[in-house]
Amino acid sequence: MSIFDSSKNKRSTLIKDRNILQTTYIPDQLPHRESEISSIVEILTPALFKNKPSNILVTGKTGTGKTAVVNYIGKELKKEDPEERNCCFTYVNCEIVDNTYGILFNISNQITTDQNKIPFTGWSLDRVYDTMLSDIEKGNKIFIIVLDEIDRIFQKSGDDIFYFLTSMNEVLKNSKVSIIGITNNTKFAELLTSKIKSRLGEEKIIFPPYKAEQLQNILKKRAELAFEPGVLEEAVIPYCAALSAQDSGDARRALDLLRVSAEVAERNGDAMITEAHVMSARNQIEKDTVKEVIETLPAQSKIVLKSIIEIHERKDTTVTTGYVYSVYKEMCNSLNVNASKEKMVANIISELDMLGIIHARVKSFGRNGRTREIELNISKDIIEFIKKDELFEPLLKHKPVRQTKLL
């Protein structure tokens, strides 16, 4: 008898292969990205003949298939040149490693085959540069280096790595280096110095967001592989696609929606996935993201939010900035936290508004001044969720103690 038994027995009857619905899965075909693929392939083809392709900057919003397309091309490139005689494809995600050393370490360890690898830490950057340079030279081929989420490095470590990587070719004789930068920040190019901008962005490929019908095709392809036949109600995929297209055109989110819908159906023990499941999946996803946003809010913001909730529950008055501030100050007192000034609280209120947690609009009350009228924009169970935050535990504990004292 194992604690997993009962759960194991009611294992999925709907989903055949869960992996396919994960966002990390790279499919064999990437529908509606044919033109992007062929432009990148065209740019990269010289690499197969040991000529240096132009550097490419790939931009587009999240979930438009940038990473998938580039990795797919990488896979195909390897098929064309299985022994990596003429070109070698290297992928680094800069979100995970975001300092210059880490990136060089990562690239060079993918490139070098032999023993003298760069250690995880300890060398000076110059030595890493030199080692890498000679490794690349020794390779005697074209190195295509993909830097995903390229804007991350820039934020943390500036642009010296770009400078290094792009200027390598001036020194190299046998080998050459091409860079493919991927970013979802459309303004990324503007942040770079003009010299690097022109080097890095020799070619620019922009990935537009998917339209509803394109999302539909993508989902359909995945669903055929992932689900048992006949478990999807006909309207489910169009519905998922429409919802996602109207939000963002983000294929990742569309897939998440489909996957969570299936999970909801499974948990209910239903034999088919229906529109209703999609609806509740959507609610759940939204709730989860809101929860996460709230959970990661700084303490001050949480206290402001809690103040707003408290006033809101008094029901008798409208919530205004001044009112919030007075409640906020009291609460800081009882929590033993030092309170910020009015302006700060006003800023936090604006922030909460931008996050969509509250709805604040400026309204004039005539002689009674001009201030923001604040409404909550979250559901009841999320309000309960905030109240349970560990930050406010002292408040819960204090009240009963005081009461017993009074008695």
Add this chain to the structure above:
DNA sequence: AATCCACAGGAAGCCCGGGAAC
């Protein structure tokens, strides 16, 4: 039309912690 309330919202300065340079 003028007044006045209770802030909004922008600019500038202060302070503190962390990392780099010495």
Add this chain to the structure above:
DNA sequence: GTTCCCGGGCTTCCTGTGGATT
């Protein structure tokens, strides 16, 4: 270890504003 510098959080200061009231 000390100093310097930088960035970001926060405060201070200031001007602006819509509309009920006078």
